[in-house]
Amino acid sequence: MTLIANPIYDSVFKYMMEDERVANILLSALLKKEILELQVRQHEYTNVQRTHISLFRMDFSAKIKDDKGEEHLVLIELQKTWLPTETLRFRQYLGTHYLNKENVRKDSDSQYGLPIISIYILGHTLGELKEPVIYVRRRYLDYEDNVIEGKDRFIESLTHDSIIVQIPFLRKRTRNRLERLLNIFDQDCRLEGDDHLLEIDESLFHAEDVPVLTRLLKAGVAPDVRRSMDVEDEILSEIEARDTVIMQKDQVIQQKDQTIQQKEQTIQQKEQTIQQKDQLIRSMIRMLEQEGLDERQIAQKLALPVEQIRQLK
Structure with missing residues (x-):
C-alpha cells in the first residue's frame, strides 16, 4: 500500500x-x-x-x-x-x-x-x-x-x-x-x-x-501543498458553518411562512363564512320583501340594523 x-x-x-x-x-x-x-x-x-x-x-x-x-x-x-x-x-x-x-x-x-x-x-x-x-x-x-x-x-x-x-x-x-x-x-x-x-x-x-x-x-x-490543504479545510469549515446558519435561518423562515399561510387560510375561511352568511341574509330579505315588509320591519324581524339591511339589498 x-x-x-x-x-x-x-x-x-x-x-x-x-x-x-x-x-x-x-x-x-x-x-x-x-x-x-x-x-x-x-x-x-x-x-x-x-x-x-x-x-x-x-x-x-x-x-x-x-x-x-x-x-x-x-x-x-x-x-x-x-x-x-x-x-x-x-x-x-x-x-x-x-x-x-x-x-x-x-x-x-x-x-x-x-x-x-x-x-x-x-x-x-x-x-x-x-x-x-x-x-x-x-x-x-x-x-x-x-x-x-x-x-x-x-x-x-x-x-x-x-x-x-x-x-x-x-x-x-x-x-x-x-x-x-x-x-x-x-x-x-x-x-x-x-x-x-x-x-x-x-x-x-x-x-x-x-x-x-x-x-x-x-x-x-510537499510543505506548501500540506499547508494549502490545511487552509482548504479551514475555508470549508467556515463555509459549512455558514451554510448551517443559513439552513437554520431558512428553517425559521419556512416555519414563519407556514404560519402566515395558515393565518391566510383562516382569514379566507372566515371571509367565506361571512360571504355565505350575507348570501343567506339577502335571500331572507328578498323573501320578506315579497311578503310586503319594509326595511324597518325586516330589520326588526332579523334583529339587524336598518343600515345593514340596506347594504345587503
Missing part, C-alpha cells in the same frame, strides 16, 4: 495536473485516445479559484489521434468540484471558451472554433445515474435518426462532448484501466484520521500510470 496526497483537494489536484506527463496520462485515459501534444493553458485558470471553494478549473490545448489515426486539435476544459454546486457555474465557464477569440483557428477561406471536450470530476452524485464514469457523445443524425458519417467544423465549433466522473461511485472498482487509475480519487481510501492522505494499492496500476502515484506521493510530503 502507498500513501498519496488526496487530489480531491484543489491544491493537490493543481500540483498533480501541472505536471504535463501526469496530466497526459490521466486525460488520455479519460478520453480513451492518444494525446500527441498537451499544453496547460497558463493564461486561463491554472490557479485555484476562490469564488467558490468547491469549484476548480483548468484548461488544456491538445493534439489527439482518433481511432482512424487522424490528428485533431481540441480544447480540454477540466472542472473539479468538492461539494455540490449549481450547473450554472459550469455553463458560465463553458461560455467563456466559446467567446474567447484565442480559441478560434483560421484556414485558407474561413475560421472556426476549436472543438471543446469538457471533463467534470464530481465529489457528489448525479440523480439516478450510478456509473462512476459517464460519456456524453454527440452523433449526427438525419430525419429518420440514421447516423450521418463524418464531421463538420461548423457543428464541431458549436457543440461538444463531455466526460463526467462521479467520485462517490468509484468504490475501489477495477473493471478497466481507467477505473484502476481513478482510485487516486476514491474517498473510501482515505487514511483513518487524516483526510489529506489516501492509502492506495500500487499493484492495481499499470506501469505507465505509476508517474501519477509518484507525483501524488511528492505532493503528500
